[in-house]
Amino acid sequence: MTVVFSLEAPYRRAYELHRLTFGQGGPVVAIVAGLHGNELNSMHAVNLLASSLQVQPPRGTVHLFPLVNTFGGDEGVKRWPFDDRDLNRAFPGDPRGTSVERIAAALIEHTEADVCVDVHSGAPHVRELPQVRAPLSGRELDLARAMGLPLVWRRAGEQLDGTGLVGAWRRAGRAGLHVVGGRGITLDTEHSGTLARGLHRLLTHLGMSPAIGPAETVADVTRVEIETHRAPCGGFFVPEVRVGARVKPGHLLGYMQIPIGGDRIGELRAGRAGVVMTVRAWPMVHAEELLVRVAATP
Amino acid sequence: MPQHHPVIEVELPSGDTVSVVRRRFSGGPGPRVAVVAGIRGDAPEGVRVAHELITFLSGVEDRLAGTVDVYPCANPLAAHRGLPRWPFFDSDLNRLFPGDDDGHPPERVAAALNRDVQGADQVVEVRGARAAFSEVTQAHVRPGEALAAERALRLNVTVVWERTPGPAASSTFAHQHPGAIVLEGGTGNRLTPGVGKDLTDGLLNLLAMMGVLGEGELPFHWAALARPILVHDEHVQRVRTERGGLFLPALAIWKRVEEGEELGRVVDPTTGEVREIVPSPMTGRILAIRELPVVFPGTVVARVVCT
């Protein structure tokens, strides 16, 4: 483990940006997790990959950053706790700027690689099927598909925002992938394992690691192939499905009830066949909030 | 009686609702001025100014020649907790404009507020000071907006700053309204003696200048008002620390400083070590100084303006 950057901190020891490096020479891959301090699945997935690379070093170089936002991780919060800034809005960063801008600049500098991956959990109030988000075409889409994650979500304008890490990598001419699985605040070992296998398959695709099990992709979709269910009114949402469940038209996805008394005020049913890719985990919802997404399956 | 109008009512999961309201004081066909406060929930000074304005205008409404719309608190759930962002969604309302009628509640609030303010002859957003800072009273206008600058010079502030919009400006409330003036001053998330009165007097003076309020109605003599200095970006410098620790300011706002003079120092509170003496980059006055002492390398601790 190498400390590639540090930053003096009040009342505690300096902040340190830790990097684990396996192998040497090209190609070079950099994988980042824990940019958000409460996204535990991302950290665990990268550590699972680290333990397998320890046993079987890669052909080429793999840089792992299992936990960038250590201070947020210590407090169980998403953002950088000092000034409550989102590290993933601080790119490309500035070595003379504020604390998050300095960390961002250091991360860009130390992820000099052919392929870069930024791993996240979903937001704390939703659970997401392990997925990779990719542009509609091009090399990144090929790399994304090679991960064999349960869901490939092709999105127009995906991660073009240069204040985010993936967007900043793209602007620096590196291939950047955005991976998401499970939900924030909680560790889901099954989702973490799925994410780790996806990262491993990416290395396999690049000729850096031996093959593992077959791809787990069940849906490869754009926005129009995703059915989005939103709350018809404010209330308490009770899900009847989990992410990864296969549903047919008419399948009960969940229902709304009033939070005081529990009277049922509405039902959600699937309109098409597919796989459940997102489920609301925090049940107190405002009108129009996202409850369930179903991705069409072939 | 002023009209009480809910700009938007947000339904909450529990079944409760929360409203963003407008108080309209209308006495004639003259200009319409919109005063918006509390877009972030950690700026009670702006909400106090809105309250003072409502109190004063309630007594003179029948003698107004135009309309004054006061929006006392655009972000009520955040203000309820003294936090900058809209709770639960944890989103910064002042990065959501022009808003989205089909979005989540803060986005719908942004859209509704933006629509309600449309068409005003003058939009003023009243904030407090930035969190962690103590600041002199100041009005910000965009460069090249001469009428806004002329009006801002009558707002009884210390400084009028013709400020170039930053990279995030396009999603702020003020940016949606050409000629908008932003008022700041006081201390982050606190009330500061005198600041609320100064800003309220300034707004009343603006109403008189625009012909909405008769000069005879003003509760003070115009000669008592401040004569602000007008500054541009090149007159203002941000000062950052190079070390982490506790920043102890040496000077208060609006004190004169010489180039190289100590603005404050960064110390290690556990050992007494002085880690850094932070010098003023130029001769001038202190526009803002950090009062929340915890700093990292690169934290902005002061703004100095050359006068």
Ligand SMILES: [Zn+2]
């Ligand atoms: Zn994240």
